[in-house]
Amino acid sequence: MMAIRELKVCLLGDTGVGKSSIVCRFVQDHFDHNISPTIGASFMTKTVSCGNELHKFLIWDTAGQERFHSLAPMYYRGSAAAVIVYDITKQDSFHTLKKWVKELKEHGPENIVMAIAGNKCDLSDIREVPLKDAKEYAESIGAIVVETSAKNAINIEELFQGITFHVRMLRGGEMK
Numbered sequence: 001m002m003a004i005r006e007l008k009v010c011l012l013g014d015t016g017v018g019k020s021s022i023v024c025r026f027v028q029d030h031f032d033h034n035i036s037p038t039i040g041a042s043f044m045t046k047t048v049s050c051g052n053e054l055h056k057f058l059i060w061d062t063a064g065q066e067r068f069h070s071l072a073p074m075y076y077r078g079s080a081a082a083v084i085v086y087d088i089t090k091q092d093s094f095h096t097l098k099k100w101v102k103e104l105k106e107h108g109p110e111n112i113v114m115a116i117a118g119n120k121c122d123l124s125d126i127r128e129v130p131l132k133d134a135k136e137y138a139e140s141i142g143a144i145v146v147e148t149s150a151k152n153a154i155n156i157e158e159l160f161q162g163i164t165f166h167v168r169m170l171r172g173g174e175m176k
């Protein structure tokens with residue numbers, strides 16, 4: 001029998017950056033132009049095989065609207081990884097991302113793997129955040145960084161593979 005390793009991941013970031021869309025693309029390989037803003041948080045799972053193991057992602061997709069901010073600790077506590085999402089066409093959302101990183105560093109679990117996702121890379125013609133800025137920032141905080149498009153299915157699998165890889169390294173090759 002294959003071992004199942006569970007991995008709790010939460011998504012954080014400004015409203016409208018595409019957190020739910022990233023999860024929906026990853027879990028259901030689907031994209032919805034008319035997706036509604038998340039209320040509170042939503043939970044989904046996806047199990048992928050990796051070598052001789054099964055990895056079960058337990059994914060908490062939080063609501064980005066400011067009125068739900070105080071709920072976030074319930075979801076990032078106990079997470080092995082946080083995906084912090086910004087929209088490459090909105091500088092403000094990159095600023096919000098930095099606030100989330102600060103909060104995670106102050107109140108999040110020690111050793112949480114942070115992955116920065118610059119979403120909506122299909123809209124690079126109206127980009128406001130240069131990839132270079134995101135890379136420099138990610139490096140300064142020891143985070144993974146990737147530009148994604150939930151719409152066009154770009155780098156979504158890679159994002160979660162990167163997370164698995166880094167969580168594995170932190171756990172000394174073992175996904176417990």
Ligand SMILES: Nc1nc2c(ncn2[C@@H]2O[C@H](COP(=O)(O)OP(=O)(O)OP(=O)(O)O)[C@@H](O)[C@H]2O)c(=O)[nH]1
Pocket residue numbers: 013014015016017018019020021022032033034035036037038039062063064065119120121122123148149150151152
């Ligand atoms: N062009 C483009 N649009 C996207 C992409 N991802 C999401 N969107 C659109 O952006 C809008 C917001 O997406 P959501 O997934 O609801 O964003 P969210 O971050 O979950 O928002 P909250 O639930 O309010 O926190 C929707 O209209 C999506 O269709 C993408 O990769 N490219």
